[in-house]
Amino acid sequence: MLTMRGISKSFSGVQVLDRVDFEVTPCEVHALLGANGAGKSTLIKVLGGLYPDAEGQTLLDERRIDLSTPKTALLSGIGIVHQEFDLVPEMTVAENIYLGFENLHLADGRPLWQRISRRKLIEAAGALLNEYKLGIEPDAVVRKLPAGAQQLTQIARVIALGSRVMIFDEPTARLGLRDRERLFDVFATLRASGKLIVFVTHYLDEVMAVADRASVMRDGRMMVTTQTSATTVGELSRTMVGSDVHGPAKRKQPTLGATALSVKGLSGPTFEDVSFDIAGGEIVGIVGHLGSGRHEVTRSIIGQIPARGYISAHGDAGRTRIGFVPENRRAEGIFAELPVGTNIAIGFLRERSILSLLPLRAMETTGADVVGRLQIKTAGTEQKIGQLSGGNQQKAVFGREMVSNPSLYVIEAPTVGVDVKAAVELHNEIFKLAERGSAILLATDDLDEVMLMADRILVMLRGRIVKELDTRRTTRQDLVSAMGAG
Amino acid sequence: MSHKLLSYWHRWGIFLILLLPIMVLFVVNPVFRQPGNLFNLWQQASIIGVLAVGQTLVLILGGFDLSVGTVAALAGVICYLVFAGGDGGSVVLLGVLAALAACAIVGAINGILITKFNITPLIATLGMLSLVRGFVLIVTEGQLVYAEGPGYTFAEFLQGSLFGMPVAGLLFALLAVAVALLLRRSIFGQYVFAIGGNEKAALLAGLPVVKVKILSYALCSVLAGVGGLLLSSRTASALPNAGVNYELQAITAAVIGGAALGGGKGSIFGTVLGVLLLTAIGNGLNLYNVSPFWQTGVTGLILLLAVGFSTWGNRDARSIVR
Ligand SMILES: Nc1ncnc2c1ncn2[C@@H]1O[C@H](COP(=O)(O)OP(=O)(O)OP(=O)(O)O)[C@@H](O)[C@H]1O
Ligand SMILES: [Mg+2]
Numbered sequence: 182m183l184t185m186r187g188i189s190k191s192f193s194g195v196q197v198l199d200r201v202d203f204e205v206t207p208c209e210v211h212a213l214l215g216a217n218g219a220g221k222s223t224l225i226k227v228l229g230g231l232y233p234d235a236e237g238q239t240l241l242d243e244r245r246i247d248l249s250t251p252k253t254a255l256l257s258g259i260g261i262v263h264q265e266f267d268l269v270p271e272m273t274v275a276e277n278i279y280l281g282f283e284n285l286h287l288a289d290g291r292p293l294w295q296r297i298s299r300r301k302l303i304e305a306a307g308a309l310l311n312e313y314k315l316g317i318e319p320d321a322v323v324r325k326l327p328a329g330a331q332q333l334t335q336i337a338r339v340i341a342l343g344s345r346v347m348i349f350d351e352p353t354a355r356l357g358l359r360d361r362e363r364l365f366d367v368f369a370t371l372r373a374s375g376k377l378i379v380f381v382t383h384y385l386d387e388v389m390a391v392a393d394r395a396s397v398m399r400d401g402r403m404m405v406t407t408q409t410s411a412t413t414v415g416e417l418s419r420t421m422v423g424s425d426v427h428g429p430a431k432r433k434q435p436t437l438g439a440t441a442l443s444v445k446g447l448s449g450p451t452f453e454d455v456s457f458d459i460a461g462g463e464i465v466g467i468v469g470h471l472g473s474g475r476h477e478v479t480r481s482i483i484g485q486i487p488a489r490g491y492i493s494a495h496g497d498a499g500r501t502r503i504g505f506v507p508e509n510r511r512a513e514g515i516f517a518e519l520p521v522g523t524n525i526a527i528g529f530l531r532e533r534s535i536l537s538l539l540p541l542r543a544m545e546t547t548g549a550d551v552v553g554r555l556q557i558k559t560a561g562t563e564q565k566i567g568q569l570s571g572g573n574q575q576k577a578v579f580g581r582e583m584v585s586n587p588s589l590y591v592i593e594a595p596t597v598g599v600d601v602k603a604a605v606e607l608h609n610e611i612f613k614l615a616e617r618g619s620a621i622l623l624a625t626d627d628l629d630e631v632m633l634m635a636d637r638i639l640v641m642l643r644g645r646i647v648k649e650l651d652t653r654r655t656t657r658q659d660l661v662s663a664m665g666a667g
Numbered sequence: 668m669s670h671k672l673l674s675y676w677h678r679w680g681i682f683l684i685l686l687l688p689i690m691v692l693f694v695v696n697p698v699f700r701q702p703g704n705l706f707n708l709w710q711q712a713s714i715i716g717v718l719a720v721g722q723t724l725v726l727i728l729g730g731f732d733l734s735v736g737t738v739a740a741l742a743g744v745i746c747y748l749v750f751a752g753g754d755g756g757s758v759v760l761l762g763v764l765a766a767l768a769a770c771a772i773v774g775a776i777n778g779i780l781i782t783k784f785n786i787t788p789l790i791a792t793l794g795m796l797s798l799v800r801g802f803v804l805i806v807t808e809g810q811l812v813y814a815e816g817p818g819y820t821f822a823e824f825l826q827g828s829l830f831g832m833p834v835a836g837l838l839f840a841l842l843a844v845a846v847a848l849l850l851r852r853s854i855f856g857q858y859v860f861a862i863g864g865n866e867k868a869a870l871l872a873g874l875p876v877v878k879v880k881i882l883s884y885a886l887c888s889v890l891a892g893v894g895g896l897l898l899s900s901r902t903a904s905a906l907p908n909a910g911v912n913y914e915l916q917a918i919t920a921a922v923i924g925g926a927a928l929g930g931g932k933g934s935i936f937g938t939v940l941g942v943l944l945l946t947a948i949g950n951g952l953n954l955y956n957v958s959p960f961w962q963t964g965v966t967g968l969i970l971l972l973a974v975g976f977s978t979w980g981n982r983d984a985r986s987i988v989r
Binding site: 229231250251252256261263266267268270271272276277281283292293295297 | 852853854855856857858860861864865867868869870871872873874875878879882931932
């Protein structure tokens, strides 16, 4: 049994964890829940040996464990998939899985001069990946893998570690539908073998489906731990945010303007002959499994991936700005070392500055306004954005695009990693952007989200748009079958 | 797959392009292809070569070492001071060991400054560059130190030949192979790549990051020391001003060979190719009496060509991570 007692942690005076008690029993999948910034990742980092200055004590099977460094935590039997990626991009999947225990068992005192056998690593990794049906090649270079496969690599690493306690911080955020199923199968296997499994998610239906118990945190405190069979999604989210969560406002009947984006015969590295239009005020979803070309199409519209064909976006003044919300906020969305306020304002500096001077006042008011509107949890607009919790970074990135006023938005996975309440908030904001007349291309893996938000859905399969669905006359099941086996 | 071909081209194309003038030289210039000239070429390449091998190690680690040039001078001076202070065969061993030990200490200090004091590698080794140069100038009072007797014989040996091959060149080859094996086949090497590739991941995986870094800087310095011994053996004397700007040449060679300044990438094989190419082109320019002023410029041009070549139009090189 894992027992954490009275865990407290503060960052320069801000109390982030406040006497948290947390308990996980063997053969259990335990969901750790809480709104963005509640302290889930911080609690996990304490377990991972990243915050040796945290107060309180942690026992594993009645014995105190040493959480003073990542290494001692690992050796004590704690294996973690952190929220942010921690892989070595230039190395293979196998090398990443066994990083730090190249002789395949996690004993101490590995001599540095010992020979490394890559063949053995590949074999071992191959066997493991097969056994758990993770569907990635052990000799693939991590840098070249899509986000989902990278996430699976991290999961495989924790399995390989064979830790007694296995912790997954928002593992499903980057996984497609099928990979989620795979992960839950892995959970079942691990649980049967007596492991203690903790996982963080913002998808409460996942919690009901796979977790035995759930613990809910709010503002650095542990609120409650319950049997999932004895609670409901509504009750859990109420405990998380402290009030009822209402679904998003209904989409008003859109008033469509002139065509804002027109794509004709676009072909690129993994897609062919893609054509579609989006009118001002319209929300168009684009979906497709990994490898369907959806990601590449989206990225070629914003100009990142070169493609042949024809794209025209009609702006107001002959020039078009595209508001872009990337799915990978950490790598592509934030300036980690800059303050939250600057991160939000950076998109409109040029428009608002006079004589190239920074529009300091506007920066401050807009920053504060966005922080308030999206309820971004931060010590203030001066805090470095890199210090915010994952979901709050996501909200800030969205907020930046929200304040400038382009006629076209390309939005990828807007609510990944965002808590239930904030997701509603963001959905409402997207509706408002459309009502203001902007065209919106929404690329997401979350089928419920696309069903809720989009007026039309483009379905991609093997590099082509195979279907265009009118959301009002479509069920989720239609959508799933249109996407194919992938 | 054309994509694969393209990425090979990005990686190795520059060598083909640089090889071209050398092949032309080889065909049209009988002096260039004389065994004696090739012998010289190999010998000349070995000094920068040894330095560049060490540099590659710290570059892969995500670091940098600007102090190798002065460390080379330090090795020479210490070695020849010991030579000058005694006679008998054992003085040679003593001198070499003292020199390399001093280098190891300097390198370890570099590593400690970088890991324990969080000074960026650039600044730490820049400081060390001046510090060591100052030390060398002070102990020699700016004078050259020379060797007689066994020390002189040792210098002659290093500059001599073995089975028709230059001793210095053989030493270079041996060290290059040893470090290549260390990097590619040992756990230490694996950790060097891991730390350079993603230091945070390395820390989370519980790797001995500090230890690996200190060892790498120490090894880099020791290799620089070996370079210094080769350099001083040319004249059987140590100059306090030896090795100025060698660090830049070493870095140039490693970068031409594919080492990335951000870390995580590079190979000894590439670096050795880089050194040989630079030396061969310099040698060719010499044969046509091109002034050394031009040679410096050409080196710079080659560097820019090499890096530009591997990154221009290469999407992989830009960090479009997913
Ligand atoms: N290094 C840091 N410096 C200052 N504050 C920090 C730091 N790390 C985390 N915090 C603060 O601690 C709080 C809790 O963050 P944490 O990452 O634990 O939240 P979380 O529950 O994991 O949220 P999310 O669901 O968004 O991932 C946040 O308000 C965050 O701003
Ligand atoms: Mg978190």
